[in-house]
Amino acid sequence: MKLQFKHQKFQADAAKAVVDVFAGQPYLTTNYRIDNGSGIYQTDMETSFTGWRNEQIVPELNDSIILEHLQKIQRTNQIEPSKQLEGHYNLTIEMETGVGKTYTYIKTMYELNKHYGWSKFIVVVPSVAIREGVYKSFEVTQDHFAEEYGKKIRFFIYNSAQLTEIDRFASDSSINVMIINSQAFNAKGKDARRIYMKLDEFRSRRPIDIIAKTNPILIIDEPQSVEGKQTKERMKEFNPMITLRYSATHRADNIYNMVYRLDAMEAYNKRLVKKIVVKGITESGSTATDGFVYLESINLSKADPTATIQFDCKGKSGLRKVARTVGLKFNLYDHSGNLDEYKDGYVVKEIDGRDNHIEFLNGVRLFAGDVVGKVDEDQLRRIQIRETILSHLERERQLFHKGIKVLSLFFIDEVDKYKCYDAAGQPYNGIYAEMFEQEYEDIVGQMQLSLGEDDYIRYLKAISAHDTHAGYFSVDKKGHFVNQVAGDDKREKTSNDISAYDLIMKNKELLLDRDPKRSPVRFIFSHSALREGWDNPNVFQICTLKQSSSEVRKRQEVGRGLRLCVNQNGERMDANVLGNDVHNINILTVIASESYDSFAKGLQSELAEAVANRPRKVDAALFVGRVLTDANGNEQIVDADTAAAIYFDLVQNGYVDRHGALTDKYYADHANHAVQVAEEVADCAASVIDLLDSVYSDKVMLPENARSNNVELKIDPDKLAMPEFKAL
Structure with missing residues (x-):
């Protein structure tokens, strides 16, 4: 399977927002002389020591002009305009988990190169796991972007033992990207900070000096996890010309010049992520x-x-x-x-x-x-495992003839609960693996009795309980699974073990293959930190077999399964393919270790916190000073009188209640593309609706109770064909 990628407007808009900040910068490429290690600069521009760097922003494009550009972009994107350039050429982009953040910043690199000739980029990530995932994204999108832009990016992972890559980064004229995890330039230990040392194998030069002279554009992936006080200082040594920050969860005190925002609520409204439903478990009267x-x-x-x-x-x-x-x-x-x-x-x-x-x-x-009754923790975990299998098989049976493979993900707290080793080093099932196989065999056996023989049952028969689950964990020198090793940043508990992620990151397409002989694995057990953990578009169930804590928030748990699924052709099953059916196919079921009410309210609270900057009610003030755009791109800034007219019309149409909340009638008309707006802004109706959609709504953010839907609807073709029904 080869994953297919589509051109999506929101990703193009995010890239355009960054590019437009520097409108007026000419297209320039600059070569220069690189120190070859002998202290002599080469003068022949055809030698191997000729370098290429990003041309600095021209003097004519001063800070006041860039601030004007920034404020215009912010008004267009319904973002509070910056009063000044915060952090000097630092731009923040907020993108919800699962919508293609890495794809977006790769596209932004191409656009910056296309418009201004800039070609040197450094991607800084907080961990090995994210680094490997980013590298994989560059690999799988390479042909897609080459088709659009006619060129390929040269990308590599920084390794202090492979310093020739640094010379190539500096001397190559094409788009070059270095991916580096923050520990590589901000760590302690015997290999610490080699990037700052004069190294014999690098002809007595410091790698950081060669990198800094390229005037790189710095892209920080998950800055809230990267940017401690010391790391911020260290990153200055890269001499970044521009810094771009991408995350779904920026810290409020670390946002510089927000130029684009696609938060959790907008991602759901635009059907860019899966719908979340919750299966809770409640101990009562025990x-x-x-x-x-x-x-x-x-x-x-x-x-x-x-x-x-x-x-x-x-x-x-x-x-x-x-x-x-x-x-x-x-x-x-x-x-x-x-x-x-x-x-x-x-x-x-x-x-x-x-x-x-x-x-x-x-x-x-x-x-x-x-x-109720005598319930210990092991029994609760067994219930969760069983519920996960039941949800998996129900979803799998529904999607079987659509060619979509279904995956389920378990997070556990101790690896030996999944895999143990005897005195001779031979592996055997831990308690969770044993529970899984027992429950799986019981449920599948009952299904075979009740459903009889069909293609789906034959598919189930081709996969054994033992072969359909696998664990992705860190390994020790003997190749045994071990608990994740904490990295240097103890707060993040990231893993430094590359081998733990090889199968996850490098065999994603194989896991999506539904052929039971090539790829029988459908259930994955992991011990990875949830904030950076296992990621695959076809995760439809997530079960956490551990106690929730403040360190791992519910939003981080569900984030691993939010991506829209793909079929066997690698085609993403989004609204362009499925239309209004997108959330009937793309459903993420969370099997919680607490009641539905408790989990749902906790998740809703975290999501509300994440979109705290959204307006909370509809009134005339919502529209004053906003920029509305018509179908031809003409802009209109809303004055107080027009804002009052818009609000009055919304109330008259029954779209807003006395508390300023959007009504069910608004959402119904929205779904039917029948929202009516005031005559004064009729040509800008889409912009008005975008503003209304920006208002926070508890209804949108509350996950559904998976147990509330206990009826499977089936169409009776005979009744559908009845003349009476057709007449009706």
């Missing part, structure tokens, strides 16, 4: 004497509703957990091998699909996701 019962789901059909529950059962080898689909009058005591804890009224009295609950004769009432 006591040591109660019988264990877990309500997995309520199942609705034409017949009476049923419930799928788990409970303890006495077998020949002791107690085990079993899952059964039950109806009214089902007696747990009879079906558990007469366990005493189910003797007191554990007979199903009621199953209600309206609010997803089941009630027993003894008054115990459970809602889907509730668990």
Whole structure:
């Protein structure tokens, strides 16, 4: 499979915003003499020591002119204009996780080269993991960009043992990119800061001096993780001509001259990321004497509703957990091998699909996701694993004939819970791998009995429980999986082990291959730091088999699965392909270790915090001073009278309630492309709607409850063809 890439307007807009700041800069390329290490500068521009650097910004393009350009771009992009140039030629670009941040800054490099001839770029990243991912992005997009721009970027990862790459970076006239993780120039230890040393193997020169003379453009990927006080000072030694900062989560105190913003809310509104749904698990009324019962789901059909529950059962080898689909009058005591804890009224009295609950004769009432009784942490983890498998198989069956491979991702806290080694060094399953294989075999076995033989069942039969899961972890010298090794920055807990990421970053296309012989892996266990962890567009389920903490926020957890999926041709399944169906296909299910309410409100709070700069209500002040654009690109700055007219019209049309919140009628008309705006700005309706969409809404940011949809709709073609239906 070869991943395909599309030209998307928001990525082009982000690149254009950066380019337009320097409008008026002529297209220039400059060669110069490089110190060859002997102290003698070469004068023959055809020698191997001829260098190429970025031409400095011309004097005519002074700070006041650049500030004017910046403010115009900010007004166009509905961003508060900067009062001054903050940090001098430092620009900030905010892009939500999963929308193609790396693609965007690669495109920006090409555009800067196309307009101004600039060709030297350095990408600074916070960790080995992100560095490898960035390198992979340059690889897979190379042909795509070459087709558009007629040239390829030469890119490499900085390695202090391969310093000839530095000479090539300086002497090559094409677009050159050096990718470097911050530890390489800001670390301690025996190999520390070789970039600042005069090295014998580099002809007694300092690598940093050769790099600095190219006047590079610095691109900081995830600056909130890169830029500590010391790192900021160290980066000045690169002598950057311009610094561009890209992240979804910029720190409020570290934003310089924001030129483009695509935040979490806008990404969702524009259907650029997956829809998030949550499966929560709630422990309720748990006591040591109660019988264990877990309500997995309520199942609705034409017949009476049923419930799928788990409970303890006495077998020949002791107690085990079993899952059964039950109806009214089902007696747990009879079906558990007469366990005493189910003797007191554990007979199903009621199953209600309206609010997803089941009630027993003894008054115990459970809602889907509730668990009562003797529950330890291992049992909760087993429930999470089972729920992940169930969600995976449901999504996989729905997408099977669309040629989309489904992947699920587990994050765990200890590697030995997945893989252990005996005294001879031979691997065997840890507790989570063992739980996974047991639950997988049980669920698939039940599916085969209920669904019979079809193409999907034959696909499942071709993959064993053992072969369909894999772990991606750091490895030691013996090749054994080990817990992630913290890097020099203890706060970020990044890994310095390159081998831990080889399979993840270099075999992404293979993992997306649905052929069970070539690529049976569909479930991935990882110990990576969530903020920089495993990333693949076809992750549809994420399950964290560990306690959440303040160090790993919910937004970081879901971020690994937000990218829109691709099919077997490598084509992204976005709105251009699927239209309004994009969020029926692209759904990320989070299997939480807490209740839906708790997880959803926590995630909503974090997202609200991330978009804190958005307006909170619609009023006339929202429009005053804003720039509206018509279909021909003509601009109109809104005055107070026009703003009042726009607001009055919105109220009259029922789009705004008394609290300034957008109504259901607005969202309905928006979905049908039928929003009406005031006559004064009718030609700029799209700009007005963009402004309305910029207002924060709890409705947009609240993830859905995955358990609320317990009906699978199926079309009856005979009824669809009835004359009465067609007439209706």
